Amino acid sequence: MRPDDRLVALVAVVGGFLLGSLDFVWIKFVPYPFAELGNSTATWAVAAFAVGWWARAGWRRAALAAAVLLVVAVPSYDLAATLIQGDDLAILWLPASLLWMFLGVLAGVVFGVGGTWARSTGWQRIVGTALPAAVFFEEAARYAETAADPYRTGLWWNVAIDAALGVLLVVLVGRTHRQRALALAVAVPVAVVIYLGFAVAAG
Known part of the structure; x- marks a missing residue:
């Protein structure tokens, strides 16, 4: 049964608050290597995908809900950092936070729509x-690149987990073995595109 618009809006806002705040709690208190799942762009992207998948039909609605989820999650994360470890509340409106919210809109649209497509x-x-899969494979590739440093070999656990x-x-x-096989094949080049996008953004 397709959820109505009011429920989707509520889930997007409350889910964003929980994603951001619990993400910081996860990073703070869960031991390595699983703590890195909190410090993960892939985890947030998959949360946006899950909202789109749950919202079912209507790609515009799914895109908007997923974007709201990620935008709300950013200040929620910063607020949790302020309350738990005493960070300055000013981080809520620093340019870095605004940039992450902008990126949250982009990622929310892409992965929210992806969630509805997965039901198509x-x-x-x-x-x-x-x-x-692509976003986790891309993150695994970035971990592998860093893990090549002989002083950071522990990151291979994160490569395996992702x-x-x-x-x-x-x-x-x-739903079928054929769909899964094709999706895995498609995930690899998509992961490369995401990886190159991060490289351009970082450069």
Whole structure:
């Protein structure tokens, strides 16, 4: 049953608050290597995907809800940092926070729509199913790049965790073995595109 617009709006706002605040709590108190799942762009992207998937039909509604989720999550994260470890409340309106909210809009649209596509048919279903895996595979690649440093070999655990989560999400979201195989194949080049996007943004 498709949830109504009021419920979708409520879930987006409350979910964003919980995502941001609990994400900081996770980072603060969960031991390594699982703590890194909190400090993860992939985790937030998959949360946006989940909202789009749950919202069902209506890609505009899913995109808006997922974008709201991520935008609300940013100040919620900063507020949790202020309350738990005494960070300056001014971080809420620093340029870095505003940038993350802007990126949250972009990621929310892409992954929110991806969530609805994963319930669709044809090539849209394959691409939608591939997106959560792609974002975890891309993050695994960035961890692998850093783990090549002999002083940071522990990051290979994060490479393994992210790769495993990517495959698991395809298994859970895909409906048939063929869809899962195609989604995994599509996820690899999509991960490369995301990786290059991060490289350009960082450069």
